[in-house]
Amino acid sequence: xxxxxxxxxxxxxxxxDTILGALRRNGVNVPTLCHMEDxxxxxACRICVVEVDGMRGLVPACSYPVAEGMKIKSRxxxxxxxxxxxxxxxxxxxxxxxxxxxxxxxxxxxxxATELGVRQRLYRGQRATRKLDVSSPSVxxxxxxxxxxxxxxxxxxxxxxxxxIDFIGRGSSTVIGTAFDRGLNVSSCINxxxxxxxxxxxxxxxxxxxxxxxxxxxxxxKYVVVQHAPAISVTIAEEFGVKPGTDADGRLVxxxxxxxxxxxxxxxxSADLTxxxxxxxxxxxxxxxxxLPMITSCSPGWIKYVETFxxxxxxxxxxxxxxxxxxxxxxxxxxxxxxxxAPEKIVSVSIMPCTAKKFEAQRPEFAPNGLPDVDYVLTTRxxxxxxxxxxxxxxxxEPDNADTPFGERSSAGKIxxxxxxxxxAAIRSAHFLLTGKELSExxxxxxxxxxxxxxxxxxxxxxxxGVAVVSGLGNARTLMNEIAAGRSDIHFIEVMACPGGCxxxxxxxxxxxxxxxKERMKTLYxxxxxxxxxxxxKNANVQRLYREFLGEPLGHxxxxxxxxxxxxxxxxx
Amino acid sequence: xxxxxxxxxxxxxxxxxxxxxPILQRVQEREGYLSTDAIVRIGEKLDLPAAKIYGVATFYxxxxxxxxxxxxxxxxxxxxxxxKGSAKVLENISHRTGVEPGRxxxxxxxxxxVVACMGACALxxxxxxxxxxxxxxxxxxxxxxIQDCRDEETN
Ligand code: SF4
Ligand code: SF4
Ligand code: SF4
Ligand code: FES
Numbered sequence: 001x002x003x004x005x006x007x008x009x010x011x012x013x014x015x016x017d018t019i020l021g022a023l024r025r026n027g028v029n030v031p032t033l034c035h036m037e038d039x040x041x042x043x044a045c046r047i048c049v050v051e052v053d054g055m056r057g058l059v060p061a062c063s064y065p066v067a068e069g070m071k072i073k074s075r076x077x078x079x080x081x082x083x084x085x086x087x088x089x090x091x092x093x094x095x096x097x098x099x100x101x102x103x104x105x106x107x108x109x110x111x112x113a114t115e116l117g118v119r120q121r122l123y124r125g126q127r128a129t130r131k132l133d134v135s136s137p138s139v140x141x142x143x144x145x146x147x148x149x150x151x152x153x154x155x156x157x158x159x160x161x162x163x164x165i166d167f168i169g170r171g172s173s174t175v176i177g178t179a180f181d182r183g184l185n186v187s188s189c190i191n192x193x194x195x196x197x198x199x200x201x202x203x204x205x206x207x208x209x210x211x212x213x214x215x216x217x218x219x220x221x222k223y224v225v226v227q228h229a230p231a232i233s234v235t236i237a238e239e240f241g242v243k244p245g246t247d248a249d250g251r252l253v254x255x256x257x258x259x260x261x262x263x264x265x266x267x268x269x270s271a272d273l274t275x276x277x278x279x280x281x282x283x284x285x286x287x288x289x290x291x292l293p294m295i296t297s298c299s300p301g302w303i304k305y306v307e308t309f310x311x312x313x314x315x316x317x318x319x320x321x322x323x324x325x326x327x328x329x330x331x332x333x334x335x336x337x338x339x340x341x342a343p344e345k346i347v348s349v350s351i352m353p354c355t356a357k358k359f360e361a362q363r364p365e366f367a368p369n370g371l372p373d374v375d376y377v378l379t380t381r382x383x384x385x386x387x388x389x390x391x392x393x394x395x396x397x398e399p400d401n402a403d404t405p406f407g408e409r410s411s412a413g414k415i416x417x418x419x420x421x422x423x424x425a426a427i428r429s430a431h432f433l434l435t436g437k438e439l440s441e442x443x444x445x446x447x448x449x450x451x452x453x454x455x456x457x458x459x460x461x462x463x464x465x466g467v468a469v470v471s472g473l474g475n476a477r478t479l480m481n482e483i484a485a486g487r488s489d490i491h492f493i494e495v496m497a498c499p500g501g502c503x504x505x506x507x508x509x510x511x512x513x514x515x516x517x518k519e520r521m522k523t524l525y526x527x528x529x530x531x532x533x534x535x536x537x538k539n540a541n542v543q544r545l546y547r548e549f550l551g552e553p554l555g556h557x558x559x560x561x562x563x564x565x566x567x568x569x570x571x572x573x
Numbered sequence: 574x575x576x577x578x579x580x581x582x583x584x585x586x587x588x589x590x591x592x593x594x595p596i597l598q599r600v601q602e603r604e605g606y607l608s609t610d611a612i613v614r615i616g617e618k619l620d621l622p623a624a625k626i627y628g629v630a631t632f633y634x635x636x637x638x639x640x641x642x643x644x645x646x647x648x649x650x651x652x653x654x655x656x657k658g659s660a661k662v663l664e665n666i667s668h669r670t671g672v673e674p675g676r677x678x679x680x681x682x683x684x685x686x687v688v689a690c691m692g693a694c695a696l697x698x699x700x701x702x703x704x705x706x707x708x709x710x711x712x713x714x715x716x717x718x719i720q721d722c723r724d725e726e727t728n
Contacts, residue, residue, distance in 0.1 A: 026694065163622035169631045179623035179639060181611060187624065572623045 004070040009385035019061035019072060020048060028074050031083060031112045033090075033200055034149040034364045035062040037513055039158055045149055047112065049242050050074050058082050063543050080116065088543065090147050093127035101145070101202040101399035106510050108145060130175065135183025137207055137362050138191035138506075143175050146203035152176060152195035159499060161474035162305070164189035176203075179572045188308055188573035190473070192301035192497045193355030193379075193506020196411030206355050206507060209376040210386050216347040216376075217260040224342050225263040226256050227327050227406070230271055231417030231502035232380055233351065234523045238509040238516070239384030240394065245519030245573040247527065252398020255392050256351075257400060265406035267350065270327035271413035271425070272536035273545070274298065277562050278320045279430045279536075280553035282492055286463070291315045293468075293483060293490045296422055298322045300360035301497030301506075303566055305473050310480055319563040323416065324350050324357055325366050327406060328373030329561045334549050335405070350385040351374045353417070353505030356497060379507025410542040411531035412442075418521040419471035419501030420447040420454055423494040427458065427467065429537045435461050442534050450500055450518060453479065457489070466490040472499035577603050578611045582618045590619050597630055606637045612719075634687060639677040642684035644722040646670075647701040651690030659698035663687065665715040666700070683722070 002013045006028055013022035018041070023030050034045040041063035049058035053071035058079065066072075073079060090109065095149065098104045130143035150167070153176060157163040158470040164187040178187035196204045216222050233249035242248075256264045282294050297303060297318040307312055321329065328350070332343040350357065354377075361374040378386065387394060401407060412428055415421030424444045431439045446456040447469055454469040466489040470476045476495045483490065498505045503520035504512060528534060536542065550557045581599045585592050587645045593615070600611050612626050635680040648654075651710040661687075667673060670683040677684040696708030700718070707718060 157622075157625075163624050166622075166624040166628035167632075168628050170633075177627075179612065179622075179627040188622065572609065573616075 002066055002068050004066050004068065005073065006074055006536055013066045013320070017066050019050060019052075019059065019064050019066050022066045023050075023061060023072070023074060027061045027103075030061050030074065031115065032062055033112070033147065034151065036154060039154055042150060042154075045086065045147075049082050049086075049513070051079055053075050056328070063066060064422070079369035083112075084116050084118055086538075087113050088122045089125075091118070091121060092123040093128055094147070095144050097145070097202070102208075103202035103510070107202060128173075130187070133184055135185035136187070136189065136191065136359075138193060138358045139184055139189070139196060140205050140207050141176075141184065142203050142205070143177075143538075144203075145201045146176055147201055148174060148176065149200060150176075151198040151200065152204060155194045155198045156189075159472055159474055160190075160192060160194055161477045162188055162192075162496070164192055165195070182572065186571060188571050190301045190304040190308065190497065191356040191359040192298060192473070194498060195506075196355065197506055197508065197510060197512045206379050206382065207358060208382055208385075208387065209358075209378060210382050213349055213376050213378060213386060214389065215349075216349070219347075221345065222347045222567075223345050224260070224347045224349060225265060225331055225335075226261040226349040226351060227265040227267045227324070227331075228252060228256070228383075229353055229413045229417065229502060230269045230421075230524070231353040231505060231508075231520070232351050232383065232521045234417065235380050235503065235508050236384055237394075239381065240485050242395075243519075245523045247523050248394060250401070251394045251397050253332055253402050254397040254400035255387050255394040258392050258397065259390050261349070263401075263403045265327060265331070266402040267288065267323050267327055267352075267410050268409035268413035268416065269402075269406045269539070269541065270323040270330070271298075271327055271416040271422075272410050272539040272542050274320055274323050274422075275412060275425050275429045275536035276542060276553045277326075277558060278318050279426050279433055281318055281320065282426070282430060283433055284554065286465070287493065292317055293493050295493045295495055296320075297566075298422060299495060299497045300354070300417065301356035302473070302476065304356065304359065304569065305476070305497065307566055307569035308571055308573055309477075311549060313472050313480060313483075314568070317566065319565060321366070321562055321564050322357075322360065323413075324352060324377075325360065325373060325564075328361070328366065329368075330406065330545075332371065332373055332550045333561060334545070338405075343371060347375050348373065349378065350374050351378050351380065353380055353502040353507045355379060355506045356500070357507070363531055365566075380505075380509060381507060384509075394442065398425045405541050405545065408539055410533040410536050410539045411528035412534055412536045413539070415524050415528050417502045418448070418524045419496045419499075419504075420449070420469045420494065421501065421524065422496075423447050423467055423469050423492070425536055426494075428535045430465075431460055432535065432537055434463065438535065443529075448521075450514065450521070455490070465492065467492045467494075469494045471496040471501050471504070473497055475512075518572055578614045582614065588619075590621060592612070593619060593626065593629060594623065594633075595623075597626075597636060601636060606640050608638075637675055637684070637686065639684065640681075642672075642677045644684050645684050645686065645703055647686045647688050647691070648674075648695065649689075649691040649697070649699040649701075650687050650715075651694065651697075653694035654690075654698040657697040661712060662700065662710050662715060664720070665712050666719065669715060669719045683719075695713050 011026040032048045043060045048061040050061045051073035052059050133141040184517040237246040237248040253264050295316045336343045358377040361377045366373045412425035424447050452475045458465045468490045500517040504517045672678045672683050674685045674687045700707045700710045
């Protein structure tokens with residue numbers, strides 16, 4: 001323990017704490033902009049300065065360690081003045097757009113300016129006119145609102161290992177941009193949206209489809225259906241100020257129905273279906289000397305990453321479509337047929353924790369005869385915006401159930417939302433498919449939690465299977481390099497592009513931190529613990545779908561509707 | 574074209590990322606600019622993402638990313654020229670040609686390069702077109718200069 005003083009009060013810190021960490025733990029708020037949890041500090045923005053006795057200059061709290069006996073002033077006039085000046089300078093060439101900005105209300109710059117009492121413009125810098133980059137189906141970049149904090153660049157490079165964007169130019173003409181200032185759509189960006197989640201301002205947002213969905217809902221000639229991903233119900237409440245880890249499943253369904261969707265389906269249903277197909281594919285690969293390790297294909301950011309950076313691993317990627325695209329395909333085929341609705345009349349919307357899903361939905365692979373299986377993808381944030389625009393108060397609604405035939409789910413499908421959940425669900429069902437028996441303990445602790453890498457060696461009636469789970473593409477890259485270097489004890493790998501899996505997705509509520517990701521995960525696993533149906537293969541609606549329509553897993557119909565192939569991607573990387 | 578880059582890269586076999594700037598300089602010397610292909614090849618060799626290389630290269634004024642135009646205009650932005658109004662000259666030339674500093678016009682007629690100092694401080698502000706030197710360039714002179722370049726083209 002280190003003893004130090006802040007504003008004349010004695011407090012304690014842990015060895016190795018930064019001033020920032022120690023102050024926050026002791027109830028002192030310090031504004032930050034360039035600081036990022038879990039990454040080394042850069043000390044770039046200097047909004048976090050404090051005064052330290054005996055030191056001439058102000059010290060950035062985020063990058064300075066506390067020391068025994070240190071005397072810190074966190075709110076002296078000098079500190080406040082310095083922070084105000086930093087803010088004033090950031091605002092000097094910032095557009096006065098708060099009223100029209102998608103981040104107004106949860107913009108860190110706005111909050112800091114408000115908290116510091118910055119109430120008028122002191123410096124009028126030349127306002128740079130910079131073009132919006134709307135080339136990407138997932139991410140919209142507005143460089144005018146960028147304060148060059150560098151968080152997006154670091155996320156993209158240090159966590160995701162993509163480096164699609166960087167600081168371009170120098171001095172007052174510096175911008176965040178892609179190689180050769182081309183559109184994000186032709187860069188190596190894999191659409192994960194993690195840069196959006198860490199951006200303190202409105203410089204990065206998702207490409208929104210809220211208005212299109214509202215228009216479709218109002219169109220009497222359209223039949224509008226919606227599916228919501230496993231991770232949505234445990235995060236959307238945060239958008240309405242409820243604490244992380246609150247499950248709103250039934251109320252979300254009720255709210256969507258109020259909004260006017262003709263059917264509300266649960267993507268966890270097609271997660272169960274994915275397990276049937278993917279589990280069978282794994283077994284078939286093992287039995288028939290197929291390409292191993294097999295790698296999951298649910299995460300469209302990951303798919304684009306393989307296509308861009310590891311095309312040689314494409315044969316390892318499962319041919320299963322993602323749960324979103326499986327359900328999309330079924331809605332416009334099986335569902336349309338059984339309901340007697342023309343597929344052209346159906347507007348298929350999905351609510352996803354993910355901006356890469358927007359990209360996935362518009363891939364040509366998923367638009368048979370030019371008709372997309374999924375028309376619009378809304379992130380969790382957009383879904384909340386839709387409900388707000390429509391004046392729906394989710395909290396006051398009675399919980400409701402999702403619609404048949406795609407409403408029933410097992411909790412194995414539900415835990416898809418947590419990194420490691422797909423693997424856990426797959427092992428539960430693979431065990432049954434191989435042995436005809438259920439796992440004695442469905443909970444696979446080794447695959448849970450927020451660690452960078454989780455591995456497990458299984459013995460299924462003598463069949464040795466090694467599995468690994470990674471999330472965050474930087475972690476995926478490390479594992480892929482091990483595989484490329486000849487590691488052969490792993491047969492099945494789950495990769496999620498976003499750290500922590502879908503609960504940490506790029507479409508999730510802003511203000512993501514490690515703790516809220518943990519809370520969201522915990523809630524998913526609690527749902528699983530308490531659920532009566534914990535394995536995908538016992539989902540009665542899935543079984544019925546096979547009986548009445550699909551036939552067998554990996555059968556002809558399945559291949560046509562539920563599987564696909566991906567190819568190498570040539571982009572500037 | 575890639576072969577030029579490859580031969581330069583071959584000279585730097587085994588070199589690390591700190592060789593980036595010298596390699597970029599060599600490539601620009603030989604090819605006149607840094608093409609997309611060149612940057613991608615260099616990136617593969619040094620295991621650096623294209624965006625990173627572009628970021629580093631744009632940090633320095635010396636690199637260009639488009640081939641030079643038929644009329645390559647260099648404008649001195651040294652202290653003496655600055656005092657004598659080179660900013661205005663640059664703005665004028667940029668406006669008249671429709672080209673931003675460091676860029677090349679779409680028709681390939683003009684490219685503009687800003688240089689730190691040409692060493693002609695007594696004759697500020699100084700401009701150089703295709704190696705030909707123009708002293709004490711006033712805004713009106715700019716108009717004529719550009720017109721001359723255009724006329725040469727039509728003749
Ligand atoms: S980014 Fe923040 S400060 Fe800037 S316009 Fe948007 S809400 Fe306002
Ligand atoms: S979406 Fe992901 S890959 Fe694309 S720029 Fe943002 S962080 Fe990088
Ligand atoms: S885009 Fe956002 S995260 Fe990136 S540097 Fe600008 S303000 Fe920071
Ligand atoms: S948050 Fe400390 S310098 Fe930016």
